[in-house]
Amino acid sequence: MSAKANDDAVRAWRTEAIRRIEADYNRSADTHLIRLDLPRHPGITLYLKDESSHPTGSLKHRLARSLFLYALCNGWVGPDTCIIEASSGSTAVSEAYFARMLGLRFIAVVPATTAAPKIDAIRFHGGEIHAVDDPRTVYDVAHRLAAETGGHYLDQFTYAERATDWRGNNNIAESIFAQMAAEEYPVPAWIVCGAGTGGTSATIGRYIGYQRHATRLCVADPVHSVFHRHFDDRSVTSLPDGCASRIEGIGRPRVEPSFIPSVIDRMIAVEDADSIGAMRALSARLGRRVGGSTGTNLIACAKLVAEMEAANEQGSIVTILCDGGERYECTYHCDDWLSERGIEWRAAEAKMQALIAID
Ligand SMILES: *Cc1c(COP(=O)(O)O)cnc(C)c1O
Numbered sequence: 001m002s003a004k005a006n007d008d009a010v011r012a013w014r015t016e017a018i019r020r021i022e023a024d025y026n027r028s029a030d031t032h033l034i035r036l037d038l039p040r041h042p043g044i045t046l047y048l049k050d051e052s053s054h055p056t057g058s059l060k061h062r063l064a065r066s067l068f069l070y071a072l073c074n075g076w077v078g079p080d081t082c083i084i085e086a087s088s089g090s091t092a093v094s095e096a097y098f099a100r101m102l103g104l105r106f107i108a109v110v111p112a113t114t115a116a117p118k119i120d121a122i123r124f125h126g127g128e129i130h131a132v133d134d135p136r137t138v139y140d141v142a143h144r145l146a147a148e149t150g151g152h153y154l155d156q157f158t159y160a161e162r163a164t165d166w167r168g169n170n171n172i173a174e175s176i177f178a179q180m181a182a183e184e185y186p187v188p189a190w191i192v193c194g195a196g197t198g199g200t201s202a203t204i205g206r207y208i209g210y211q212r213h214a215t216r217l218c219v220a221d222p223v224h225s226v227f228h229r230h231f232d233d234r235s236v237t238s239l240p241d242g243c244a245s246r247i248e249g250i251g252r253p254r255v256e257p258s259f260i261p262s263v264i265d266r267m268i269a270v271e272d273a274d275s276i277g278a279m280r281a282l283s284a285r286l287g288r289r290v291g292g293s294t295g296t297n298l299i300a301c302a303k304l305v306a307e308m309e310a311a312n313e314q315g316s317i318v319t320i321l322c323d324g325g326e327r328y329e330c331t332y333h334c335d336d337w338l339s340e341r342g343i344e345w346r347a348a349e350a351k352m353q354a355l356i357a358i359d
Contacts, residue, residue, distance in 0.1 A: 009079075010078045010079065013078060013079040014072055014075075014077075014078065017072055017077075017102045018069065018072055018073070020101055020102060021065060021068060021069060021072075021098065021101065021102075024101060025065065028054075028055070030170070030175055030179075031049060031050050031051055031053045031054060031175070032049075032050045032053060033047050033048070033049055033050070033175075033176065033179040033180070033318075034047065034048040034049075034050055034286075034321070035047055035183075036048060036285070036356060037358075038305065038355065038356060039357070039358065039359055040354070040355070040357060041305055041309060041355070043314035043315075044305050044308055044309065044314060044315065044316070044317065045183070045184070045185065045315075045316045045317070046301055046305070046316075046317050046318075046319070046356070047176075047180070047183075047188070047316060047317070047318040047319070048294075048318075048319060048320070048321040049172065049175070049176055049179075049318060049319070049320050049321060050321045051172075051320060051321060051322055051323065052290070052291075052321055052322070052323050052324035054094075055097065056090070056093050056094040056097045056125070057090070057093070057323055057324055057326070057327075058090040058093075058094065058249075058291075058322060058323035058324075059090075059172070059200060059320060059322050059323070060089075060090040060091045060093070060094040060249075061094045061097075062164070062171070062172060063091060063094065063156060063160055063163070063164070063197070063199055064091065064094035064095045064097065064098050065094075065098060066160075066163040066164045066165075067095070067154045067156065067159055067160075067163050068095075068098045068099075068102070068154075069163070070159060070162070070163035071152055071154065076152050077104070077152050079103075079104075080150075081104060081150070081151055081152050082104070082105045082106075082107060082145075082146075082149040082150070082151030082152070083095065083099045083104050083105065083106045083107070083151060083152055083154060084106075084107050084108075084109065084142050084145050084146050084149070084151050084152065084153045084154065085106075085107075085108055085109070085142065085153070085154045085155075085156060086108075086109045086138040086139050086141070086142040086153075086155075086156075087108055087109075087110070087156060088108065088110035088111060088114040088118055088119075089118060089248060089249060090248075090249060090323060091156050091197075092108035092110070092122045092127060093118075093121045093122055093124075093125060093127075095108075095127070095154060096108070096122050096125035096126055096127030097125045099126065099127070100125055100126040105128070105151075106126065106127045106128065107127070107128045107129075107130050107145060107149075107151075108122050108127050108128070108129055108130065109130045109132060109138045109141050109142045109145065110122075110129060110130070110131055110132070110138070111131070111132060111133075111134075111135035111138065112131040112132060112133050113135070114131070115331075117327060117330070118327070121327070130145065142155070156197050156199075156258075157197050157256040157257060157258055158256075158257045158258060159258070160197035160198060160199025160202070160258040161197070161198060161199050161202040161203075161257075161258035161259075161260055162258075163199075164199060164202075164203045166202065166203045166206035166207055166210070167206075167207070167210055168207070171203050171207065172200060172203060172204065172320075173191075173203055173204040173207035173208065174207060176188075176191065176204075176318055177207075177211070177213070180316065180318065183316060184316075185314070185315045185316040186316075187213055187214060187215055187316075188215050188315065188316045188317060188318045189214075189215065189216070189304075189308065189313065189315035189316060189317060190215065190216050190217075190218050190301075190304050190317045190318070191204055191208070191215055191216075191217055191218070191317075191318045191319070192218045192219075192220055192297050192300050192301050192304070192317065192318070192319040192320075193217075193218075193219060193220070193297065193319065193320045194219065194220050194221065194247075194249070194250035194251075194293045194296055194297055194320070194322065195219050195221060195225075195227050195250060195251075195252075195259055196249045196250045196251075196252065196293075197256055197258045197259070198227070198256055198258040198259030198260060199258050200320065201217065201219050201259075201260070201263065201264055202258060202259075202260040202263060204217055204263075205217045205260065205263025205264055206263055208263075209263065216265040216266065217263065217264050217265050217266075218264075218265060218266045218267070218268060218300055218304065219231075219264050219266075219267045219268075219300075220250075220267075220268050220270055220296045220297045220299065220300035221250065221251055221267055221268070221269055221270065221296075222245035222246070222247045222250060222251035222269070222270060222272060222275065222296060223245075223269045223270065223271050223272070224239065224243050224244055224245045224246075224251060224272070225239070225245050225250070225251030225252055225253075225269075226238055226239045226252055226253060226254060226255055227251065227252060227255065227259055227261075227267065228267040228268075228269045230255045230259075230261060231261045231264065231267045232267075234261070237254065237255045238253060238254045238255070239253045239254075245272070246272045246292075247272055247275050247292040247293050247295075247296055248291065248292055248293065248327075248328075249291070249292075249293045249322060249323070250293045250296060268299070268300040268303055270296045270299045270300060271348075272292075272343065273343050273344050273345045273348060274295075274299050274345075274348040275292050275293070275295040275296040275299060275348075276292060276295055276332050276338065276343060276345040276348070276349075277295070277345040277346065277347065277348025277349035277350075277351070277352060278294075278295035278296070278298040278299050278302070278348055278349070278352040279291065279292050279294055279295025279298070279325070279332060280295070280332075280333070280345065280349045280352075281298075281348075281349045281350075281352035281353045281355075281356060282294060282295065282298055282352065282356065283325055283333070284353070285353075285356050285358070288324070288325070289324060289325020289326065289328070289329075289333055290321055290323070290324060290325050291322055291323040291324060291325055291327065291328055291332075292328060292332050293322045293323070294319075294320070294321045294322050294323070297319040297320055297322070298319065298352060299348070299352075300319075301317050301319050302351070302352065302355050304317055305317065305355065
């Protein structure tokens with residue numbers, strides 16, 4: 001094929017790839033915003049943006065779509081590009097879904113210790129697994145694989161904050177504000193989210209600023225995460241070795257490039273056991289299981305509810321239901337698993353039950 005014919009073919013492929021992603025989006029409904037009345041706390045209402053209802057089950061569905069569109073529009077991905085990511089979690093699952101949609105090979109670089117159900121979920125969507133013994137090397141190995149295969153490393157921790165259009169385009173923040181429009185307090189006093197890549201907090205924080213809303217952004221962070229320490233003191237950029245968050249998807253040992261502290265108004269550090277207790281109480285109230293990071297968010301919400309009440313303030317608080325509980329049946333949702341690890345979740349569970357009680 002001549003160079004010109006090849007360019008034309010790549011261009012046609014790219015046009016078709018973007019159309020497929022847009023058509024998939026066009027067939028999809030927005031995620032629900034669930035209202036939780038708090039009868040014991042009159043004047044304050046909690047809302048959950050239910051990101052578990054995406055086709056791949058978590059808020060990473062939005063990120064994966066953004067990363068693919070960004071890479072395609074930058075001309076980084078063509079019909080023969082192998083897609084690579086350093087992720088053992090929800091990001092790789094969602095990216096595998098989009099890679100398959102475009103007919104592209106996808107390789108997830110994961111630590112060898114990654115639990116089987118996660119690997120199964122990536123493979124279910126057609127992804128390949130490249131396991132490495134030393135978890136600290138996943139980023140270097142992803143770079144190397146991309147160089148060797150002439151592929152593209154999506155690099156969620158670098159590109160999450162810039163791949164999403166923060167001004168609108170139905171990003172998570174615009175969707176939340178649109179869905180709040182008919183509520184008593186349509187402009188939330190607080191939006192509460194977690195930080196893994198930092199992409200969600202960057203998008204929400206920038207959107208609030210751009211729209212000139214009075215809403216404040218609170219990030220709930222596991223105690224064993226560097227983000228809240230960095231927020232308090234910008235010279236802190238990593239955690240001591242061996243110190244790690246147990247809550248999947250949030251809390252990192254190093255400050256990721258996509259974490260933008262300047263758009264955040266406040267951070268609240270949450271104990272892992274409290275996150276798990278809150279996750280369980282909310283699962284019981286909703287009648288279906290949610291994941292651990294949703295529990296972390298809820299603990300921060302409880303603190304804000306108490307403060308608003310003490311200050312005699314009324315209003316709404318919106319937080320994110322990041323993923324469902326199916327992936328944690330044998331871990332956070334299993335009493336024996338928690339007891340064996342000495343995790344005391346019951347006190348936090350009882351406290352959260354009281355907060356969100358229906359009567
Ligand atoms: C990634 C993730 C988060 C945090 O979202 P970011 O936009 O990456 O900061 C929260 N909860 C879960 C379950 C996640 O997978």
